[in-house]
Amino acid sequence: MSRPPLLRVRDLQLQYRIRGGTVRAVDGIDFDVGRNEALVILGESGCGKSSLAKALLRVLPRNVHHFGGSVQVDGVETMHYSEELFRREVRWQRISLVMQAAMNALNPVVRVGEQVAEPLRTHLGWSKQVATKRAREAFDLVGVSGDFLERYPFELSGGMRQRVVLAMALVTEPDLVIMDEPTSALDVLTQASIMNRLKRIKRELDTSFILITHDVATSSELADRVALMYAGQIVELADARSFFSDPAHPYSQMLMASVPRLHQRERPEHIPGEPPSLADPPAGCRFADRCPSRFDKCRQAPGMYEPNEGQQVRCWLHAAGGRS
Amino acid sequence: MTAIAANTRATEHTGPVLSVQDLHTWFELRQWGFLRVGSVRAVDGVSFDLKRGESVAFVGESGCGKSSLARTLLGLHRPSHGSVHFEGHSLRDLNAKELKAYRARIGYVQQDPYGALPPFMDIGRILAEPLKVQGVHDRPERERRIEAALEEVRLSPARAYMGKFPHMLSGGQQQRVVIARALVLEPAMLVADEPVSMLDASVRVEILQLLRRIRAEHNLTLVFITHDLSTVRHFTDRIFVMYAGRIVEAAQVDDLLENPQHPYSQALLAALADPDADNALHERAVPGGEAPSLLTPPPGCRFHPRCPHAMAGTCDVEDPPDFEPRPGHYSACWLHR
Numbered sequence: 001m002s003r004p005p006l007l008r009v010r011d012l013q014l015q016y017r018i019r020g021g022t023v024r025a026v027d028g029i030d031f032d033v034g035r036n037e038a039l040v041i042l043g044e045s046g047c048g049k050s051s052l053a054k055a056l057l058r059v060l061p062r063n064v065h066h067f068g069g070s071v072q073v074d075g076v077e078t079m080h081y082s083e084e085l086f087r088r089e090v091r092w093q094r095i096s097l098v099m100q101a102a103m104n105a106l107n108p109v110v111r112v113g114e115q116v117a118e119p120l121r122t123h124l125g126w127s128k129q130v131a132t133k134r135a136r137e138a139f140d141l142v143g144v145s146g147d148f149l150e151r152y153p154f155e156l157s158g159g160m161r162q163r164v165v166l167a168m169a170l171v172t173e174p175d176l177v178i179m180d181e182p183t184s185a186l187d188v189l190t191q192a193s194i195m196n197r198l199k200r201i202k203r204e205l206d207t208s209f210i211l212i213t214h215d216v217a218t219s220s221e222l223a224d225r226v227a228l229m230y231a232g233q234i235v236e237l238a239d240a241r242s243f244f245s246d247p248a249h250p251y252s253q254m255l256m257a258s259v260p261r262l263h264q265r266e267r268p269e270h271i272p273g274e275p276p277s278l279a280d281p282p283a284g285c286r287f288a289d290r291c292p293s294r295f296d297k298c299r300q301a302p303g304m305y306e307p308n309e310g311q312q313v314r315c316w317l318h319a320a321g322g323r324s
Numbered sequence: 325m326t327a328i329a330a331n332t333r334a335t336e337h338t339g340p341v342l343s344v345q346d347l348h349t350w351f352e353l354r355q356w357g358f359l360r361v362g363s364v365r366a367v368d369g370v371s372f373d374l375k376r377g378e379s380v381a382f383v384g385e386s387g388c389g390k391s392s393l394a395r396t397l398l399g400l401h402r403p404s405h406g407s408v409h410f411e412g413h414s415l416r417d418l419n420a421k422e423l424k425a426y427r428a429r430i431g432y433v434q435q436d437p438y439g440a441l442p443p444f445m446d447i448g449r450i451l452a453e454p455l456k457v458q459g460v461h462d463r464p465e466r467e468r469r470i471e472a473a474l475e476e477v478r479l480s481p482a483r484a485y486m487g488k489f490p491h492m493l494s495g496g497q498q499q500r501v502v503i504a505r506a507l508v509l510e511p512a513m514l515v516a517d518e519p520v521s522m523l524d525a526s527v528r529v530e531i532l533q534l535l536r537r538i539r540a541e542h543n544l545t546l547v548f549i550t551h552d553l554s555t556v557r558h559f560t561d562r563i564f565v566m567y568a569g570r571i572v573e574a575a576q577v578d579d580l581l582e583n584p585q586h587p588y589s590q591a592l593l594a595a596l597a598d599p600d601a602d603n604a605l606h607e608r609a610v611p612g613g614e615a616p617s618l619l620t621p622p623p624g625c626r627f628h629p630r631c632p633h634a635m636a637g638t639c640d641v642e643d644p645p646d647f648e649p650r651p652g653h654y655s656a657c658w659l660h661r
């Protein structure tokens with residue numbers, strides 16, 4: 001039998017409790033991530049991308065109503081791990097997470113060098129000296145000079161702070177780094193140079209990435225495969241090449257048409273309508289209200305179909321038999 | 325009634341709505357709280373005029389002083405030198421009460437949507453606050469305006485969002501609340517610092533269209549700070565490119581995007597990608613080095629340590645003035661001499 005993928009996620013669910021109901025933020029997600037592979041997760045605001053990241057690393061808020069499914073690392077199921085075991089075996093060691101807006105969450109009164117060395121000291125029990133040496137290497141990796149180890153967060157610009165946060169996620173040399181909107185708040189030059197760094201790290205250290213973003217153009221800088229989320233579910237999962245040039249799901253097609261391009265003079269299109277409430281998602285296709293290709297069958301929920309090798313689509317048009 | 329507050333309804337003032345002359349905003353840097361180490365020259369000699377109803381964008385690298393400029397326009401920082409005139413009145417001459425009236429007329433979308441919302445207030449209260457401060461005491465009237473503002477930014481149905489707390493919203497939803505809060509007082513000018521950075525393309529286009537519509541309906545003057553050069557064309561008239569505390573290029577938006585003149589603007593545009601799987605195969609060209617220190621900016625042209633066209637003996641010695649290489653298109657670079 002072939003080696004299991006680095007990460008295998010099946011039927012992942014995360015629901016929040018709110019007044020008068022529950023929010024199904026992650027509603028049955030399946031995907032794999034291979035070694036040295038970058039999976040990009042795209043989707044509009046509020047579709048559940050950050051919730052998915054939090055579910056993968058079990059950084060859950062207090063109002064969780066239900067958390068379930070399967071998360072396997074190297075073929076080993078981790079869902080039944082105790083919090084203690086998960087922290088020791090998985091978080092930081094194997095998978096690290098750069099949270100959305102993490103650069104604003106650096107501790108203002110601790111030097112950034114110490115903050116980057118912190119996971120090594122608390123999670124791996126390294127001595128201060130060895131940890132600081134490794135922190136310096138991590139700074140180097142993300143393109144921040146070692147002189148900055150001694151600085152406080154407020155003494156760094158936004159782009160510098162974002163690199164520090166990336167250094168923190170890389171310092172334990174995990175197999176997989178999950179990054180939630182790592183460059184969305186940054187200017188184009190800083191964004192481009194961080195993406196250049198990530199490409200180099202992927203090439204040189206064999207690291208795998210899950211890059212969560214709403215920024216389609218930037219995501220194409222790293223993507224091997226793309227998963228597009230809509231209302232808590234994946235609606236298309238495909239190779240980067242086919243996704244960017246020939247998307248299959250009606251939502252993917254409209255999303256690609258809404259991406260503004262630098263030299264385009266016509267105003268980009270937006271997708272009319274709104275995503276459904278995650279507190280009460282419709283029984284049929286979740287995109288149906290906004291879909292120009294909607295037909296009778298769409299009143300039932302479509303499954304995931306595989307019209308082509310390496311391309312999965314949650315849409316009746318791509319089921320065997322198509323529109324008939 | 326104070327001059328600026330009285331002007332709320334009056335629009336006799338005919339000159340530029342906003343006039344900024346040789347503006348400097350420096351921050352003193354001190355060690356141990358008292359020893360003066362130097363000044364961070366965040367805004368270092370910026371001048372421009374805005375017409376009523378005009379929409380402009382400031383673009384530039386992280387740390388080049390965009391937010392400091394915005395905050396100075398809002399009266400949140402005192403200029404170290406130079407002046408800001410709004411409708412003909414200098415901000416410097418306003419007393420505390422007048423400054424408050426001024427701020428109520430300028431909507432502000434601050435940069436970081438996460439830090440912008442008080443965590444212990446629900447959305448309804450967050451939006452009620454500015455209305456109360458400005459004396460809207462009628463509760464149904466407040467609620468009507470809050471609902472309208474939420475619906476405008478497409479947080480709909482508004483009722484469902486009013487009872488939620490910020491942590492229950494996604495990043496993009498929080499950003500829209502911040503925009504709604506800036507609009508709820510129906511301002512005369514809106515200063516929006518990266519207002520759509522957390523939003524996907526479709527919602528971004530929609531919000532920018534919303535601002536465009538409000539601008540047309542209310543003759544709103546818009547000042548955007550953005551790094552999103554690919555949408556800027558559709559929502560602004562002019563662009564100002566900033567580098568290290570200064571404006572290095574200014575032009576009509578189409579002319580700047582199609583014919584960037586300053587080497588720094590050219591580098592910015594070259595760093596932008598359209599979505600394409602091939603992007604993953606190669607690294608993107610970015611000028612080497614970091615943005616310069618604003619404590620001790622480089623002599624001569626501030627871009628010279630990173631500029632591929634730098635001319636020794638000129639660029640590293642003398643500060644380039646503004647040239648006009650194309651009609652109405654200004655660029656501070658010795659290449660245009």
Ligand SMILES: Nc1ncnc2c1ncn2[C@@H]1O[C@H](COP(=O)(O)OP(=O)(O)OP(=O)(O)O)[C@@H](O)[C@H]1O
Nearest residue numbers: 016025045046047048049050051492493494495496
């Ligand atoms: N702790 C919580 N309690 C209740 N609802 C929540 C909570 N956290 C998130 N939500 C809701 O769950 C949905 C998904 O949120 P999530 O933060 O995962 O979205 P996202 O895709 O990351 O969006 P963005 O691109 O704006 O960051 C949203 O509707 C949000 O309002």
Ligand SMILES: Nc1ncnc2c1ncn2[C@@H]1O[C@H](COP(=O)(O)OP(=O)(O)OP(=O)(O)O)[C@@H](O)[C@H]1O
Nearest residue numbers: 158351364366385386387388389390391392393618
């Ligand atoms: N209150 C302050 N005290 C000291 N320095 C400051 C202060 N505010 C800003 N600075 C410094 O002034 C410079 C310009 O900062 P500013 O926030 O205006 O940049 P920006 O262009 O908005 O950057 P970004 O794109 O990262 O938001 C930076 O070097 C910053 O560290």
Ligand code: SF4
Nearest residue numbers: 285288291298315316
């Ligand atoms: S299943 Fe139907 S409604 Fe849903 S995306 Fe496909 S065609 Fe549109």
Ligand code: SF4
Nearest residue numbers: 625628631639657658
């Ligand atoms: S003045 Fe000289 S260094 Fe500055 S941008 Fe022009 S060519 Fe480059």
Ligand SMILES: [Mg+2]
Nearest residue numbers: 049050100495
């Ligand atoms: Mg998110």
Ligand SMILES: [Mg+2]
Nearest residue numbers: 390391392435
């Ligand atoms: Mg800023």
